[in-house]
Amino acid sequence: MTDLSAARNRRDRNTRWLLLTPAMLVLLFAASGPLLIVLVYSFLTPGDYGGVEWQFSLQAWTNVLAERDIFTDEWQLADAHLTVLWRSIKLSFMTAVLAFIFGFPTAYFIATRPPRQRDIYMLLIMIPFWTNLLIRTFAIMELIRNQGTVNTLLIAMGVIDEPIQMLFTEFSLLLGMTYVYLPLMILPIYASMERFDFSLVEAGYDLYATRLQVLRKIIFPLVKPGVVAGSILVFVPCLGAYVTPRVLGGGKQLMLGNLIELQFGQLRNWPLGAALSLTLLVIVMIALLFYVRAVGREGETNV
Amino acid sequence: MIEIEGVTKIFGVGAEAFTALDDVSVTIDANEFFTLLGPSGCGKTTLLRVIAGFIDPTRGRVTLDGNNLLNQPPYARPVNTVFQSYALFPHMTVAQNIAFGLEMLGKPGSEVTSTVDEMLALVRMTEMADRKTSQISGGQQQRVALARALAPRPKVLLLDEPLSALDFKLRKDMQLELKRLQSETGITFIFVTHDQDEALTMSNRIAVMNEGRIRQIGGPRDIYDHPAERFVADFIGDTNFLDVELLKVEGEQAHIRLPSGSEVVARAAQGGGRTGGEVTVAIRPEHARMDEAEGALFQGALSNVVYVGTDTHYHIDLDSGGQFIVRQQNQPDQRHERQVGERVGVNFGAGIGQILKD
Structure with missing residues (x-):
């Protein structure tokens, strides 16, 4: 009996591994392979017309953070890279915060509707998400450019005389990225809230907690895994965002994604591009590590 | 003393309107174990939620010791509830659950600690104080829910079918336990159940409800031996x-x-x-x-x-x-x-x- 069931268990385990094979193959060739190439390239010398020379060099990695002054030949911090890096992290973080501020009440609203209405609201949240990113970004551009809808309206109403410069600023990037990634914040928070037992809210009120206290001490701790997941889901793609800063930043507000693209394109420095890509990957890994730790702790208490 | 006068609750409007409570009036004395007994959908839980403050009645008055309860939000009423699902906070320990109400009332730390200890002893859960609520059995969760609701010393404790999730033996024990707690604490208990045995065993008085109305109020013996109408006679025994x-x-x-x-x-x-x-x-x-x-x-x-x-x-x-x-x-x-x-x-x-x- 025990032998039989043990044998069956072993067989089951083997079949399950077999089921993983297609996914594993795809991952091996489409993810691990290119990653390995990027890693190797980051230690090579740039070729004159793009590509790489097969000559080992640490130049690309030093160039990520430092550069040699053209005139004095002294090493100094690569201000341009650091500015872009800092802007990427700052804007991604602020986008995550904004998405949380807009997403949390939205998710709460949807989760407290009757079940049938919830699906409709979720559909409404998802529809823009299914629309092409470029089209949505250009739509925002149309809204906020100097001769765009918002400025035209404000001028027509006499609120302002001169159009407000919104496009090609950090504001336009924030607006664009918050809009684009908001569903990624709402979805996981909503998933947490849907499982949330709202009789706990009543219990809180019953035990003399005010609305704010119920939110802080009961709702928030229990949906925190959703909030953390949402923040990561927004933060990570923002770090590598390419289209939004390209269109709404107009080449002035570069982010990491644009910088990397520059190295592989116009600047023909593939090794530096590769090194920057890996730097981005490391930042993402740190963010994910933070997520695993935060959720791991909460995971035990949350059903 | 709780006075309920002409409380009516109508859910929905027009053709879909449903009268959950139909002109309910009852006076519940201080220190009484009062039971609302009836089949599901009879309005007993609705009445309990009106007293707790989770539902506003369409008409009627509810006063506690002469003070109008209806214009106070649930968190301002000196009334606590033991929920049918217990609704224990899963991210807190047993002791933290019991302390919650006291902390929200802004009691000093030393008082919170001593009251929590007292409550743990009262429901015989002292050893489990640091457990998470998911790590204790159904009967223990029941006792924690009770301790949590009793800790702030409410004037009235509302119990919404708290024993329905327990197995038969445990239910019998808890019936006696509840009765003991009620007489030890001197708090008015309003107990909702569809189980006639529970009602007859524990109550000082029982209100039998059906279709949003109180059909008969009386002591257990009175209700059992002298049912006023066919519904009561049929429902009980x-x-x-x-x-x-x-x-x-x-x-x-x-x-x-x-x-x-x-x-x-x-x-x-x-x-x-x-x-x-x-x-x-x-x-x-x-x-x-x-x-x-x-x-x-x-x-x-x-x-x-x-x-x-x-x-x-x-x-x-x-x-x-x-x-x-x-x-x-x-x-x-x-x-x-x-x-x-x-x-x-x-x-x-x-x-x-x-x-x-x-």
């Missing part, structure tokens, strides 16, 4: 109903004539009722006696004998039509076994039958 002719009423005594022609004295309907004509009389199966057919109040043929351990149930097809059940306690030295088909008679004493209002 087993009852035989006989259609009889009411001859005359003298105070509590009602002279009736059974279909067999025998005349007997029953208890008059509560609060008036008819003084003549066709009425229904209710007789509990254990209040009637099975005798020899000769000389009994009415006769019939034994159609079924059901042995249930402590008792035997005798099903009798009456000569006048209908069925009558007599329940008799089994004796160890019982000699005579009745046979199905045997002709038997039924007797009951004066004042045993209860005339129903409708």
Whole structure:
């Protein structure tokens, strides 16, 4: 009996591994392979017309953070890279915060509707998400450019005389990225809230907690895994965002994604591009590590 | 003392409107164990939630010691609830759950600690203080929910079917435990249940509800022995109903004539009722006696004998039509076994039958 069931268990385990094979193959060739190439390239010398020379060099990695002054030949911090890096992290973080501020009440609203209405609201949240990113970004551009809808309206109403410069600023990037990634914040928070037992809210009120206290001490701790997941889901793609800063930043507000693209394109420095890509990957890994730790702790208490 | 006056709650509007509470009035004394008993959908939980503050009534007044409760939000009412699902906070330990209400009231730390310890001892959960609520059994969760609701010393404790998730043995223990806690703390308990045994075991008084209305209020014995109307008699325990002719009423005594022609004295309907004509009389199966057919109040043929351990149930097809059940306690030295088909008679004493209002 025990032998039989043990044998069956072993067989089951083997079949399950077999089921993983297609996914594993795809991952091996489409993810691990290119990653390995990027890693190797980051230690090579740039070729004159793009590509790489097969000559080992640490130049690309030093160039990520430092550069040699053209005139004095002294090493100094690569201000341009650091500015872009800092802007990427700052804007991604602020986008995550904004998405949380807009997403949390939205998710709460949807989760407290009757079940049938919830699906409709979720559909409404998802529809823009299914629309092409470029089209949505250009739509925002149309809204906020100097001769765009918002400025035209404000001028027509006499609120302002001169159009407000919104496009090609950090504001336009924030607006664009918050809009684009908001569903990624709402979805996981909503998933947490849907499982949330709202009789706990009543219990809180019953035990003399005010609305704010119920939110802080009961709702928030229990949906925190959703909030953390949402923040990561927004933060990570923002770090590598390419289209939004390209269109709404107009080449002035570069982010990491644009910088990397520059190295592989116009600047023909593939090794530096590769090194920057890996730097981005490391930042993402740190963010994910933070997520695993935060959720791991909460995971035990949350059903 | 809680005074509920003319409370009505209508959910929805127009054709879909549903009256959950229909002009409910009741006064619940301080330090009373008061039970709202009724089938599901009778409005008992709605009434409890009106008192807790989770539902605003459409009409009516609710006061606690003369203070209007209805204009206070739930977190301002000195009323706590033990929820049917317990609703314990899963991210807190047992002790943190119990401390929650006290902390929200802004009690100093030392008082919180001492009250939590006291409550843990009261519900015998001291050893479990640092466990997460998911790590304790259903019965233990029940006791934590109780301790959490009692800790802030509410004036009134509302209990929404708190025992329904427990198994039979545990439920019996908790019934006595609840009764003990109520008398030890001196807090008014308002207990909602659909279980008549629970209601009869624990309550000082019971309000039997149906279709949004209170049908009868009284002590357990009063409700059981003297149901006012058919719904109450039917809902609580087993009852035989006989259609009889009411001859005359003298105070509590009602002279009736059974279909067999025998005349007997029953208890008059509560609060008036008819003084003549066709009425229904209710007789509990254990209040009637099975005798020899000769000389009994009415006769019939034994159609079924059901042995249930402590008792035997005798099903009798009456000569006048209908069925009558007599329940008799089994004796160890019982000699005579009745046979199905045997002709038997039924007797009951004066004042045993209860005339129903409708």
